[in-house]
Amino acid sequence: MEKVKQKPCGGNINGNLINNLRFADDIDLIDENFNNHTKQIETTSDSAKQAGLIINTKKTKLMVFGEKDNNQEVKISGETIEKVNKFEYLGSLLTWHNTCIEEIKRRISKATGVLASLKHIISSGKIKVESKKKS
Numbered sequence: 001m002e003k004v005k006q007k008p009c010g011g012n013i014n015g016n017l018i019n020n021l022r023f024a025d026d027i028d029l030i031d032e033n034f035n036n037h038t039k040q041i042e043t044t045s046d047s048a049k050q051a052g053l054i055i056n057t058k059k060t061k062l063m064v065f066g067e068k069d070n071n072q073e074v075k076i077s078g079e080t081i082e083k084v085n086k087f088e089y090l091g092s093l094l095t096w097h098n099t100c101i102e103e104i105k106r107r108i109s110k111a112t113g114v115l116a117s118l119k120h121i122i123s124s125g126k127i128k129v130e131s132k133k134k135s
Helices: 002-006 034-050 101-117 129-133
Strands: 011-013 016-018 020-023 026-029 086-089 092-095
Touching (some): 002 034, 092 101
Antiparallel strands (some): 011 016, 086 092
């Protein structure tokens, strides 16, 4: 990742040039230019090979913010990377149009499901109202 970090590429986020996000074994490569992004992917793949690691191309996804139907392909070790319009990263839904609408709907749906599963407790006459109000 140090080789990728050294390259003058990425996206400008609040005045800072960011080209990758890392958490445990998850890596997001970021760039505003598709060709530079492809070079980042190649550098990451080459560095991984040198360290004895391989990128799992079945789990690797490509999404271009602002472009739903980008026809360009990216390959790693001869395998084409799947293009997606949305994916979940660290529990949050990211979408090609870069809005929060789907994420908000998803969270409301999850909360509704949790409340529905607690309905038998909430409507139970065996539990005091004071206990139900406590968090």
